[in-house]
Amino acid sequence: MKIIKVRAGNGAYEVLCGRGVLAELPRVIASLKRKDAVFLVSSPRVWRHVGPRIEKVLGGTGRANILMNDGEAAKNLATVEKACRQLVRAGADRRALVVAVGGGVVGDVAGYVAASYARGIGLIHIPTTVVAQVDSAIGGKTGVNLPEGKNLLGAFYPANAVLADPELLGTLPPREFRSGIYEIIKYGVLGDSKLFQFLEKNLDALLEREPGTLDFVIERSIAQKARVVSQDEHESGLREILNFGHTFAHALESVTRYRKYLHGEAVGWGMIAASKLGTATKMFPERDAARVVRLTARVGPLPEWPSVAPARLVAAMQADKKTRAGRLRFVLPERIGKVRWGVEADPDTLLRVLEDCATTKIKTLLQTGPGK
Numbered sequence: 312m313k314i315i316k317v318r319a320g321n322g323a324y325e326v327l328c329g330r331g332v333l334a335e336l337p338r339v340i341a342s343l344k345r346k347d348a349v350f351l352v353s354s355p356r357v358w359r360h361v362g363p364r365i366e367k368v369l370g371g372t373g374r375a376n377i378l379m380n381d382g383e384a385a386k387n388l389a390t391v392e393k394a395c396r397q398l399v400r401a402g403a404d405r406r407a408l409v410v411a412v413g414g415g416v417v418g419d420v421a422g423y424v425a426a427s428y429a430r431g432i433g434l435i436h437i438p439t440t441v442v443a444q445v446d447s448a449i450g451g452k453t454g455v456n457l458p459e460g461k462n463l464l465g466a467f468y469p470a471n472a473v474l475a476d477p478e479l480l481g482t483l484p485p486r487e488f489r490s491g492i493y494e495i496i497k498y499g500v501l502g503d504s505k506l507f508q509f510l511e512k513n514l515d516a517l518l519e520r521e522p523g524t525l526d527f528v529i530e531r532s533i534a535q536k537a538r539v540v541s542q543d544e545h546e547s548g549l550r551e552i553l554n555f556g557h558t559f560a561h562a563l564e565s566v567t568r569y570r571k572y573l574h575g576e577a578v579g580w581g582m583i584a585a586s587k588l589g590t591a592t593k594m595f596p597e598r599d600a601a602r603v604v605r606l607t608a609r610v611g612p613l614p615e616w617p618s619v620a621p622a623r624l625v626a627a628m629q630a631d632k633k634t635r636a637g638r639l640r641f642v643l644p645e646r647i648g649k650v651r652w653g654v655e656a657d658p659d660t661l662l663r664v665l666e667d668c669a670t671t672k673i674k675t676l677l678q679t680g681p682g683k
Contacts, residue, residue, distance in 0.1 A: 496610070
């Protein structure tokens with residue numbers, strides 16, 4: 312078991328990472344002195360696979376289960392209200408402890424519930440997807456979507472602990488597993504060139520879920536996320552680098568009403584678009600851009616780019632939280648292992664990149680570009 316500490320404004324918390332760390336849950340709950348007020352938040356789909364293991368680990372601990380839809384379309388205020396009302400009916404008070412068991416949607420909603428209910432109650436994350444283990448469960452971002460944009464309502468609310476157990480990933484469908492790999496590639500581009508090189512050499516083993524490979528990249532990604540959010544909890548500067556590819560991704564999700572892409576898939580396309588934009592603005596060498604594009608494409612298959620006008624995507628980007636005074640700001644790579652945040656792009660250049668993406672077919676990306 313690896314323990315990775317994350318600094319936060321209300322004190323440090325631990326991410327327990329490794330196979331079998333789920334067994335540590337009773338000890339973690341006991342350390343918070345709330346074992347008689349545990350409320351498990353999950354989805355019916357996840358609970359069918361993971362629930363029996365959670366129940367076995369917790370034994371006779373008093374608790375109530377709250378199950379919610381874990382589709383991106385259900386990540387809204389209505390779901391938050393429903394969960395909060397269930398907490399009321401189950402007798403939750405200010406000593407309550409929410410244990411979020413699931414992927415990014417469950418974690419974001421449960422985290423927002425914990426931040427809001429009784430003005431803040433306890434929170435433990437047990438992420439069950441790759442995306443959640445390496446990204447969304449760490450760093451304290453919680454929130455829900457509005458029709459106008461993704462994650463526009465929320466709060467920074469760090470968990471008391473995170474238990475990232477790769478054994479919980481065994482039942483993930485292939486598409487959901489692949490979706491998480493894009494977030495791991497993101498960490499390689501934004502700050503860990505050695506991780507990126509490892510992925511280039513070992514992607515096939517990772518896609519086959521070889522335990523040693525999977526455990527290594529999860530731990531390495533968590534360490535990268537912990538490093539960044541410990542330095543900038545509230546995204547006032549450095550933390551923006553974690554949004555590499557996300558300005559594009561959030562727009563893709565929004566214009567397709569969160570029904571076409573899994574989040575990681577949208578990030579995959581977003582990294583391709585950001586790499587193209589970096590090259591178009593002379594920031595990112597073409598050879599490095601080709602490596603990012605090819606590695607991302609190797610994870611595939613990705614759903615194709617949507618058939619929408621580039622101007623519509625730009626309008627969706629205007630709702631992005633990183634926009635300042637109506638001016639779009641991007642995270643663009645300078646080289647593999649280093650990105651720059653807060654970059655403003657020429658509107659005409661941005662439109663050309665979006666038009667290029669619209670005509671790009673994923674299969675062709677594996678054969679194109681220098682460095683093949």
